[in-house]
Each structure stands twice: as structure tokens, then as C-alpha cells.
Amino acid sequence: MNIAVLAATLCGPALPAVAQSADGAQWQQSGYDDENGGRSYTLTYGIPETDAWALNAFCEARAKGPGIPLMLALNFGARNNGDVVEVIFSTGAYQTVFSGTVSIQSDEYAGVEVMIGVEDPFWNALGQGDALLYGLPGEEMRSVPLRGANAPVRSFLDHCQQTFAATDAATPPAxxxxxxxxxxxxxxxxxxxxxxxxxxxxxxxxxxxxxxxxxxxxxxxxxxxxxxxxxxxxxxxxxxxxxxxxxxxxxxx
Known part of the structure; x- marks a missing residue:
């Protein structure tokens, strides 16, 4: 399992907002402290206390922006770790394609990772549509309900921007x-x-x-x-x- 997900589970979620679907899956924004006293944040859509998840976004302590890694539970077939793929996203009138990479972090945690800027229109789209469709070109699209996503997404982005600003303030120009x-x-x-x-x-x-x-x-x-x-x-x-x-x-x- 990804260390950020594991730490969030062990330390217990601090949830400013939660939205639950009929199958028990929820939009959750949580935070946890690392061993050096830094505060990291996650945005997840999945079923709490299980291995069932659809997407995870991370802002780790002391991270530099503007990119936010978003991990997607997608079937990547026979591709290898690090292989570059395209990922299609669609909700309402919003549609875009991001470049991503296959990410195999362990036997239990693997998928496709994309980097999305903290100010990218993608995040606003999550608060406007009914469902987020995403997948690899030519393959079956996955659907995630967006009901109740707005508050967790907004809170997560606020924390990310604060993290990036703190890192910038501590980093001299180069x-x-x-x-x-x-x-x-x-x-x-x-x-x-x-x-x-x-x-x-x-x-x-x-x-x-x-x-x-x-x-x-x-x-x-x-x-x-x-x-x-x-x-x-x-x-x-x-x-x-x-x-x-x-x-x-x-x-x-």
C-alpha cells in the first residue's frame, strides 16, 4: 500500500467533509502528521477501512507545487511500471486528456498516476458534474459519482496551496x-x-x-x-x- 494511504489509515482520518454512495464509497479529505512533524493531506474516493478505492490524490508535507499526484485505480493490462499512457477525463461539458504513467507501488497498490496542477480546471469540474468518467483511450471508462465531492475537494486544494506556499517560503531562489x-x-x-x-x-x-x-x-x-x-x-x-x-x-x- 502507498505510504500516504497507510499513514492516513493508521493515524485516523480528520474529515472536514464526507459524501457516501449507496455502495459505501465516500469522498474524503483527510490529514495526518509524519514522523518529522509535517502535515500531509489526501483526497480519496473509496470505501473506508477496505482496499476498495477509485482514486487518491496526495499533498505530502513539504511538497513543492504546482502539481498534485492523482492515483487512479485503472487496469493497465500488460504495461510495465513507468510506461506512459493517456487518460481521458469527462464530466458534464468538461473533457480533457492528461499524460500519465503506470505506477506499481506494491502488489496491493497499483494503477495509473497523473500530475494535475493545483489551479487546473479539473478540480472545479469535480464540483459541477454528476459523475466523473475516466479511462485509457479505447478501453472501458470508469465512473465515479460526484455528489458531495465539492467540499472535500475544496478543503484538499486549500491545504495543498498552503503546503506549497510554505515550501516556497522556505526555499531560496535558484x-x-x-x-x-x-x-x-x-x-x-x-x-x-x-x-x-x-x-x-x-x-x-x-x-x-x-x-x-x-x-x-x-x-x-x-x-x-x-x-x-x-x-x-x-x-x-x-x-x-x-x-x-x-x-x-x-x-x-
Whole structure:
């Protein structure tokens, strides 16, 4: 069993909100203290005091955001631990696909894990639909009722944000760079990255001017934004997008 689930069971749940289905399965948000005095939190849909569970999300003490690991009880067939899969989620008008990995943590605890940002629309969708459908493409979808999910989900996210903020406050900045980027239009700039905090940033310096862009969700590569200015990075390539133009730049090696 995953250590977070085991610890939550042994220490006893502190449940701000519980919603139970006809089969006894519940939405639960619980917290427990680790051996170092840190407070961790879980969000679970399953039958209490049994091995029957459908999903588990974790915010462990001292974790850095913004990603929250969500473990799904899905049949992954003959795939091996660490294999990459796609997971489809749907509820009401909401539908999305996340990249996940097969996670075999023990004989009793295995499934598919996805990382979902604390501010991702996925969490709001859990409070708006009747049921969450999820599964691997081409395979049978699993359904989880969402009645009563909103309060446990909100409480869990609040705790996650507090955990990430505390970790950020205790973590000094660790900038990488500056790196020189040469652009197709003949210009160049210097770029510094800082991934030490829950929200990654990139600072562009051009002459005496500079701007700090904040990383935003993106389906391809990495996206940084500052107002109308966008920068898409993938490997050594950076695409600078403004309302007037798009310029391709390459990191100087």
C-alpha cells in the first residue's frame, strides 16, 4: 500500500467533509502528521477501512507545487511500471486528456498516476458534474459519482496551496543562466530560468529592459506569459510571440 494511504489509515482520518454512495464509497479529505512533524493531506474516493478505492490524490508535507499526484485505480493490462499512457477525463461539458504513467507501488497498490496542477480546471469540474468518467483511450471508462465531492475537494486544494506556499517560503531562489538566445530577425536576448518555486519563471533581458514571465499550462512544450507577451520553449528553441509578431530564437551553445 502507498505510504500516504497507510499513514492516513493508521493515524485516523480528520474529515472536514464526507459524501457516501449507496455502495459505501465516500469522498474524503483527510490529514495526518509524519514522523518529522509535517502535515500531509489526501483526497480519496473509496470505501473506508477496505482496499476498495477509485482514486487518491496526495499533498505530502513539504511538497513543492504546482502539481498534485492523482492515483487512479485503472487496469493497465500488460504495461510495465513507468510506461506512459493517456487518460481521458469527462464530466458534464468538461473533457480533457492528461499524460500519465503506470505506477506499481506494491502488489496491493497499483494503477495509473497523473500530475494535475493545483489551479487546473479539473478540480472545479469535480464540483459541477454528476459523475466523473475516466479511462485509457479505447478501453472501458470508469465512473465515479460526484455528489458531495465539492467540499472535500475544496478543503484538499486549500491545504495543498498552503503546503506549497510554505515550501516556497522556505526555499531560496535558484536562478539558472543567463543564457544567450539568437533570433531569426538578427536580434538576441538573455534568458534566466528559476524553477525553485512552485511557479516557474523566466526573465528576459534585452538591453536595459527586462520582463519576468510566469509559466502557464501548455499542451506542447513549455509556455511562459507576461501580459500579451508569450514565450514557448522546447529544447533549445524559444518562440517569442507578441500581438505584432512571432520570432524564432535558438539558445547559443
Amino acid at each position: 536562478p539558472e543562466g543567463p543564457f544567450t538566445y539568437n533570433c531569426d530577425d538578427g536580434s538576441h536576448f538573455y534568458l534566466t530560468f528559476d524553477n525553485s518555486q512552485s511557479t516557474s519563471v523566466a526573465t528576459i533581458s534585452l538591453g536595459s529592459n527586462s520582463a519576468t514571465l510566469v509559466q502557464a499550462p501548455s499542451a506542447s512544450g513549455t509556455l511562459y506569459k507576461f501580459g500579451a507577451l508569450e514565450m514557448h520553449t522546447k529544447g533549445d528553441e524559444a518562440m517569442i510571440v507578441t500581438p505584432q509578431d512571432t520570432v524564432r530564437c535558438m539558445r547559443q551553445r
